[in-house]
Amino acid sequence: MLVPRRAATRGATPQFIAGVRAALTVLSAAFIAVLAALTFTSVRVARKVVTPAGRIPDTRILALDTAAQTITLSRNPDSRLPGRYGLFTTGSEQYVKLGSVLAEDATTVKRKLLTHIGTDSHLAQDAAFSGWYFARPEELHLPFTSPLIGSPSGPCPAWLFPAAVDTDVWVIQVHGRGTTRSECLRAVPVFHELGITSLVVSYRNDGEAPRSRAGTYALGATEWRDIEAALVFARRGGARRVIIMGWSMGGAIALQLVLNSPHRDLVAGLVLDSPVVDWRVVLTYQAKQLHLPSPVTGLALGALGADWATAVTGTGAPIPFDRLDVVARAAELQHPILILHSDDDGFVPSDASHELLLARPDLVELEVFEIARHTKLWNYDQERWSDSIRSWVLRQGLTPARATADS
Incomplete structure (x- = not known):
């Protein structure tokens, strides 16, 4: 049996009705906030896709052995790849060439340096692994x-x-x-x-x-x-x-x-x-x-x-x-x-x-x-x-x- 809407709410107290309205207001505000957050994030993502960006560091220099001419990097899917690569750095060198992997464990990778690094050289820890190899x-x-x-x-x-x-x-x-x-x-x-x-x-x-x-x-x-x-x-x-x-x-x-x-x-x-x-x-x-x-x-x-x-x-x-x-x-x-x-x-x-x-x-x-x-x-x-x-x-x-x- 259908109950007329007025009959359904006839027994509701003013306090109950006010509470429902308040809840609806909160839910509406929450929905708008979520939608605004999604839109804001989406716009940021969209802008990032089309905006030219500088080189982002993706590994860290953990050790540099100038006597043995080796370099130890933090391990990631790129830094542990076999072959010859480049590394963008800051400090006394802007770019160095890397040779084969000499050793690795769960967190580090040691590679041969193909660019000679002198004893007085200093490199910042943050670096970017690169497939360029030839820079000039x-x-x-x-x-x-x-x-x-x-x-x-x-x-x-x-x-x-x-x-x-x-x-x-x-x-x-x-x-x-x-x-x-x-x-x-x-x-x-x-x-x-x-x-x-x-x-x-x-x-x-x-x-x-x-x-x-x-x-x-x-x-x-x-x-x-x-x-x-x-x-x-x-x-x-x-x-x-x-x-x-x-x-x-x-x-x-x-x-x-x-x-x-x-x-x-x-x-x-x-x-x-x-x-x-x-x-x-x-x-x-x-x-x-x-x-x-x-x-x-x-x-x-x-x-x-x-x-x-x-x-x-x-x-x-x-x-x-x-x-x-x-x-x-x-x-x-x-x-x-x-x-x-x-x-x-x-x-x-x-x-x-x-x-x-x-x-x-x-x-x-x-x-x-x-x-x-x-x-x-x-x-x-x-x-x-x-x-x-x-x-x-x-x-x-x-x-x-x-x-x-x-x-």
Whole structure:
């Protein structure tokens, strides 16, 4: 039997009604506070994704033995990797090269120093482990020049490593998020051996190239135009076939270039190291690694992709996640692609790389690594990494006849 509302509340005392109203007020306030907290956190996360940031220390120098030329670091998944690496430091040295692991336990890793450290040197404890290895172009001992690429964002500094003999085959190297073109120097020698000219470029907001009006990353949606300018520069320099090599976010930029540029006919193929193929996959993974609640991740992605949020995210324009999802756009691809990716990447999961292979097995080759982590495949296994690129280039017929015969 239905009871009229008035009858249901007729016996309620004024004190009871007041208590209910107070409870509802508290609950409403709590809900608004939670929603405000989620929104605030989401906006902070969104801004962090697109804001260029400095290098963040991720390990600590625990001991330095200048007699034995060894260094002991706090142990993490990167600092214990086999191979050769770099370490950004502060003090008497800004950057040192690291060799093989000599010993490790549950909390520390001792490595060989490949940069000589004198007895009077001093290094701060906080340091950043790096896959760069080469920090400056001079370290390659190859002739190079430093041209400026005239792009829509302004003059972008570059390094040009000409092949030993004039060639119409070039490679343009595109670095990743939060780093600079030095990241790409590891790849110059293998292309030089193949008789290919290397152009190592910068792009807007990377700390070397000009700053855009917003000063934030567009995750590849606009940066590709600076690489297009490098493509035009290469054509004027005699290039007729150009390989685009992208590292991490540089992979996303390279993919946007071949999907959007009217000059993509000059591109002969892509080589992608630890690439971002779908940003939503990457950002969702990174959010889980940070133990962020799913609602925060969803709100952050929504804010990045919305017109209304550009004022608070600082992007200047929405991030077009659908356009940046290359798995969904796989049918549009026209160029052969070599992907090198570690299944334990730890920053950009390899899932989308595998999905792109499944979507376009006619164009995509995937060289799967393990243990190597993010953009440290060269460091972990230089021989396999170089052989993978070398054999792919030869199969595509992208070397001068001289280099093919000599190889």
